[in-house]
Amino acid sequence: MHDIKTIRDDAAGFDVGLAHRGILPVSKELLELDEQRRAALAKQQELQASRNALAKRIGEAKRAKADTAELEAEGAKIRAEMEALDAEGPRLDALLRDMLSKIPNLLDAAVPEGRDxxxxxxxxxxxxxxxxxxxxxxxxxxxxxxxxxxxxxxxxxxxxxxxxxxxxxxxxxxxxxxxxxxxxxxxxxxxxxxxxxxxxxxxxxxxxxxxxxxxxxxxxxxxxxxxxxxxxxxxxxxxxxxxxxxxxxxxxxxxxxxxxxxxxxxxxxxxxxxxxxxxxxxxxxxxxxxxxxxxxxxxxxxxxxxxxxxxxxxxxxxxxxxxxxxxxxxxxxxxxxxxxxxxxxxxxxxxxxxxxxxxxxxxxxxxxxxxxxxxxxxxxxxxxxxxxxxxxxxxxxxxxxxxxxxxxxxxxxxxxxxxxxxx
Known part of the structure; x- marks a missing residue:
């Protein structure tokens, strides 16, 4: 199976390698899916940081005996977004892995051109x-x-x-x-x-x-x-x-x-x-x-x-x-x-x-x-x-x-x- 990091580093070279086998370019589709996957991971990390910061603010508000209803509502919204991403990340991972698993190995330069x-x-x-x-x-x-x-x-x-x-x-x-x-x-x-x-x-x-x-x-x-x-x-x-x-x-x-x-x-x-x-x-x-x-x-x-x-x-x-x-x-x-x-x-x-x-x-x-x-x-x-x-x-x-x-x-x-x- 191919390493998505390698494809990310040289998408054009990867497509040239596939062309040796007579396969149409797929790097664009792979990298788009990879970008979605990485964006979902980054968003999840961002939400986790926001959730941690919000939890700290709620704690401070409670110690000051202030109203925390608005903060807790914001926390519930963040939690819902995170739960949605909990499913989205693995789904995108599985899609990318499935796509990569169906792509053949790239050929050695010594392999001659030919159909059969x-x-x-x-x-x-x-x-x-x-x-x-x-x-x-x-x-x-x-x-x-x-x-x-x-x-x-x-x-x-x-x-x-x-x-x-x-x-x-x-x-x-x-x-x-x-x-x-x-x-x-x-x-x-x-x-x-x-x-x-x-x-x-x-x-x-x-x-x-x-x-x-x-x-x-x-x-x-x-x-x-x-x-x-x-x-x-x-x-x-x-x-x-x-x-x-x-x-x-x-x-x-x-x-x-x-x-x-x-x-x-x-x-x-x-x-x-x-x-x-x-x-x-x-x-x-x-x-x-x-x-x-x-x-x-x-x-x-x-x-x-x-x-x-x-x-x-x-x-x-x-x-x-x-x-x-x-x-x-x-x-x-x-x-x-x-x-x-x-x-x-x-x-x-x-x-x-x-x-x-x-x-x-x-x-x-x-x-x-x-x-x-x-x-x-x-x-x-x-x-x-x-x-x-x-x-x-x-x-x-x-x-x-x-x-x-x-x-x-x-x-x-x-x-x-x-x-x-x-x-």
């Missing part, structure tokens, strides 16, 4: 695409032919956009998640964490899912929300805290189910496992000092890239353009893995630096020595999406007979098994 994913910039390509000597199949064709991927059974249980995995494919999904956690915890310094999958409004607000993206979420009847990513729970562990500078950076990782309504994706990726209501993902979260977040962003993205390289999956790193960068991010790298069945690259990881945007929403700060507490910077990334990694392995490691060769990095997690064949 077609304008993203490729920064890096790794790996060689396999040259198949037979017609390539998509993951759902392979999984169903193996008898280990069941969409109709999942639909019977829960409806569309769910999958049942069986046998070796279920184990392969588990192996992918365990492999990713092991690499990130033993080589990249992330601390494995188990977090709640159900969270409250404040937690969703802290990372920017609420109020703007409520329709993309699942909510329970008691008002809790199913997490769309472990970023929500992991990042909010710092909410309301003042962390010692010596504890930064904090690097956390979790393997969790994630839940998304996919409200805006009707008709997209309806076949297979690409766009599911429920999927597993290994999440990476870093909490840093402000001056360290840029380097941490590069480090986090490299950690995610390592997973794809160990699995020997061709990928590319993309710098997202202004129109494709998420609400909370100042800068985002997407890693896109090659999916031969579709003959295209698909996103498998998104690594973002949000700077102080989330920290301000959740009041997450740090203190260096005796200095005044300052907001931390928060970063998040997929390390990586397990379901999409499963898709990429199936399609890149498929054989002409429909079997799947298991990547060497995963064989220790599969009991030494080298190939998946029909059940």
């Amino acid at each position: 994913e077609a304008d993203n910039k490729m920064l890096k390509h790794w790996g060689e695409k396999r040259d198949f000597a037979f017609p390539v199949k998509q993951h759902f064709e392979l999984g169903e032919a193996l008898g280990l991927m069941d969409f109709s059974g999942a639909a019977k249980l829960a409806g569309a956009r769910f999958t049942v995995l069986k046998g070796a494919l279920a184990r392969l999904e588990r192996a992918l998640g365990q492999f990713m956690l092991d690499v990130h915890t033993t080589e990249h310094g992330y601390s494995e964490t188990t977090v709640p999958l159900l969270v409250n409004d404040a937690t969703m607000f802290g990372t920017g899912q609420l109020p703007k993206f409520a329709e993309d979420l699942f909510q329970t009847t008691d008002g809790r929300w199913l997490i769309p990513t472990a970023e929500v729970s992991l990042t909010n562990l710092a909410a309301g805290e003042i962390l010692p500078a010596a504890k930064l950076p904090m690097r956390l990782t979790a393997l969790t189910p994630c839940f998304r309504s996919e409200a805006g994706s009707a008709g997209r990726d309806v076949r297979g496992m690409l766009r599911q209501h429920q999927f597993h993902k290994v999440e990476l979260v870093s909490i840093t000092k402000p001056e360290e977040s840029g380097a941490e962003h590069e480090r986090m993205t490299r950690a995610a890239e390592t997973i794809l390289e160990r699995l020997e999956l061709p990928y590319r790193r993309m710098l997202l353009c202004a129109g494709d960068t998420g609400f909370s991010a100042v800068k985002t790298y997407d890693l896109e893995v090659w999916v031969p069945g579709q003959e295209t690259y698909r996103e498998i990881s998104s690594c973002s630096n949000t700077r102080a945007f989330q920290a301000r929403r959740m009041n997450a700060r740090y203190r260096a020595g005796e200095a005044k507490p300052d907001f931390v910077h928060t970063l998040n990334g997929s390390g990586v999406a397990v379901g999409r990694a499963l898709i990429a392995v199936l399609e890149n490691y498929q054989n002409e007979d429909g079997s799947i060769t298991i990547p060497a990095a995963l064989r220790p997690y599969m009991g030494g098994q080298e190939k998946i064949t029909a059940a």
Whole structure:
């Protein structure tokens, strides 16, 4: 969330920043509301001073046995005005906070102009695409032919956009998640964490899912929300805290189910496992000092890239353009893995630096020595999406007979098994 003081100091610069995202200027409206709020506060303080002075005059009049009726009537008038302002101040505060909470983060200067994913910039390509000597199949064709991927059974249980995995494919999904956690915890310094999958409004607000993206979420009847990513729970562990500078950076990782309504994706990726209501993902979260977040962003993205390289999956790193960068991010790298069945690259990881945007929403700060507490910077990334990694392995490691060769990095997690064949 944005600081109204910063907007007050440089309204024109704030509007220029929003224009980078293609958003019309809002500083005038914000500052008008802020002025009303500050005027209400000043008036309340003025009335309190008048009330104190009047109380003193009434006391003096009573000691002199003078008539205080007129003074007391004036006091009643002041009290009524103050009571009205008691409600007006919080109302204006809430309005301003609501407006600020719906404005996205300002983008880094390095983010290219553009409207959508077609304008993203490729920064890096790794790996060689396999040259198949037979017609390539998509993951759902392979999984169903193996008898280990069941969409109709999942639909019977829960409806569309769910999958049942069986046998070796279920184990392969588990192996992918365990492999990713092991690499990130033993080589990249992330601390494995188990977090709640159900969270409250404040937690969703802290990372920017609420109020703007409520329709993309699942909510329970008691008002809790199913997490769309472990970023929500992991990042909010710092909410309301003042962390010692010596504890930064904090690097956390979790393997969790994630839940998304996919409200805006009707008709997209309806076949297979690409766009599911429920999927597993290994999440990476870093909490840093402000001056360290840029380097941490590069480090986090490299950690995610390592997973794809160990699995020997061709990928590319993309710098997202202004129109494709998420609400909370100042800068985002997407890693896109090659999916031969579709003959295209698909996103498998998104690594973002949000700077102080989330920290301000959740009041997450740090203190260096005796200095005044300052907001931390928060970063998040997929390390990586397990379901999409499963898709990429199936399609890149498929054989002409429909079997799947298991990547060497995963064989220790599969009991030494080298190939998946029909059940």
